[in-house]
Amino acid sequence: MSIRVAVNGYGVIGKRVADAVRAMPDMELVGVADVATDWRIRTATGLGIAVYAATDSAGDTMREAGVPVAGTLTDLLGQTDVVVDTTPKKVAAANLPLYEAAGVKVVLQGGESHATTGHSFVAQANYASAVGRDMTRVVSCNTTSIVRVLGALQDGGLLARARGVLIRRATDPGESHRGGIMNTVAPEASIPSHQGPDAKTVLPGLDVVTIAAKASHTQTHNHFWTLQLTRPASREEVLGALRAAPRIAFIRMADGLTALNTTVELMRDLGRPRGDMWEVALWEDVLSVEGDEAYLTYQVYNEAIVVPETIDAIRALSGTVTDGATSIAMTDEVLGMRQEFLPVPLGARER
Numbered sequence: 001m002s003i004r005v006a007v008n009g010y011g012v013i014g015k016r017v018a019d020a021v022r023a024m025p026d027m028e029l030v031g032v033a034d035v036a037t038d039w040r041i042r043t044a045t046g047l048g049i050a051v052y053a054a055t056d057s058a059g060d061t062m063r064e065a066g067v068p069v070a071g072t073l074t075d076l077l078g079q080t081d082v083v084v085d086t087t088p089k090k091v092a093a094a095n096l097p098l099y100e101a102a103g104v105k106v107v108l109q110g111g112e113s114h115a116t117t118g119h120s121f122v123a124q125a126n127y128a129s130a131v132g133r134d135m136t137r138v139v140s141c142n143t144t145s146i147v148r149v150l151g152a153l154q155d156g157g158l159l160a161r162a163r164g165v166l167i168r169r170a171t172d173p174g175e176s177h178r179g180g181i182m183n184t185v186a187p188e189a190s191i192p193s194h195q196g197p198d199a200k201t202v203l204p205g206l207d208v209v210t211i212a213a214k215a216s217h218t219q220t221h222n223h224f225w226t227l228q229l230t231r232p233a234s235r236e237e238v239l240g241a242l243r244a245a246p247r248i249a250f251i252r253m254a255d256g257l258t259a260l261n262t263t264v265e266l267m268r269d270l271g272r273p274r275g276d277m278w279e280v281a282l283w284e285d286v287l288s289v290e291g292d293e294a295y296l297t298y299q300v301y302n303e304a305i306v307v308p309e310t311i312d313a314i315r316a317l318s319g320t321v322t323d324g325a326t327s328i329a330m331t332d333e334v335l336g337m338r339q340e341f342l343p344v345p346l347g348a349r350e351r
């Protein structure tokens with residue numbers, strides 16, 4: 001029997017989660033809820049997705065705007081096993097009593113705090129501890145990438161300490177007419193930035209510090225890391241530990257992938273939905289190892305990276321798949337995730 005899923009908040013993350021749910025053979029998208037009345041939610045109707053009103057007042061304005069409303073959020077929850085709440089930061093936490101009353105399981109996103117659910121999720125790191133729970137929080141885009149990459153090195157017994165700098169995008173492309181910064185870089189006002197501590201909600205043993213800044217572009221984040229290893233290691237050993245993780249892809253300067261926009265363009269050329277990249281893209285030919293220190297940089301496609309994690313979180317909570325690696329493999333195959341984006345990477349030869 002399919003897992004019946006609802007998505008509340010059909011925005012940047014919600015619309016992608018809705019599409020991914022529809023693609024999974026073991027899931028059914030019952031419908032989406034929102035408060036919007038414009039093209040964003042009317043697109044869902046055009047795609048044949050049932051649209052529900054997330055609040056009473058939204059129901060009236062949506063109907064007045066000509067959005068065919070299938071019912072209330074409570075109606076939607078009544079047909080649902082798991083709700084994914086992708087409403088803006090802080091809205092989701094206030095919805096919890098409603099979800100509890102409906103007896104549905106809940107996946108929240110990174111805008112909410114760890115304390116709200118008591119469990120934070122990245123599939124490769126802690127799928128097992130989410131199995132059968134009532135709720136979890138898929139951590140933010142940056143935190144997901146940190147857990148994937150540092151977690152892989154920790155699993156390989158190589159990571160002692162990590163210090164990272166995060167250059168974040170200013171705003172999402174669909175919001176760039178409303179705000180964002182131009183021609184500058186704005187460092188965050190305190191160190192550590194929240195992403196390092198947030199990664200510890202999934203991997204408590206990490207020794208990690210992050211410093212972050214916002215830059216004036218709209219697509220994807222860029223991380224730079226200095227890593228203290230547990231022992232002197234070779235470049236191949238470090239790469240081997242990273243290759244053993246499921247959701248890291250390897251890109252190369254030698255292939256002409258020399259900046260964030262080039263990878264974004266590659267994703268479009270690969271025919272990915274919305275040009276999305278669900279993998280962390282790590283520059284293989286930039287990675288350096290000197291004795292017991294390693295240095296690396298990677299790209300995080302913030303609008304998409306949490307989508308496969310959310311799909312796995314749905315399976316973990318519903319308990320239909322108890323093994324994380326099995327769920328990850330199912331999700332990744334359906335989405336078409338990969339470790340290499342080019343058929344014969346020119347830069348695959350040793351430096």
Ligand SMILES: NC(=O)c1ccc[n+]([C@@H]2O[C@H](COP(=O)([O-])OP(=O)(O)OC[C@H]3O[C@@H](n4cnc5c(N)ncnc54)[C@H](O)[C@@H]3O)[C@@H](O)[C@H]2O)c1
Pocket residue numbers: 008009010011012013014033034035036040054055086087088089090091109110111112139140141172302303306
């Ligand atoms: N945008 C990113 O890059 C990104 C990445 C990872 C995680 N997240 C997290 O995902 C969550 C959603 O972020 P987003 O960027 O998709 O937001 P968004 O603003 O793009 O989308 C939110 C959607 O919720 C709707 N909405 C607003 N109030 C609502 C309500 N009361 N009930 C139902 N729907 C309501 C909005 O109309 C909109 O469609 C946040 O927790 C955010 O921190 C965002």
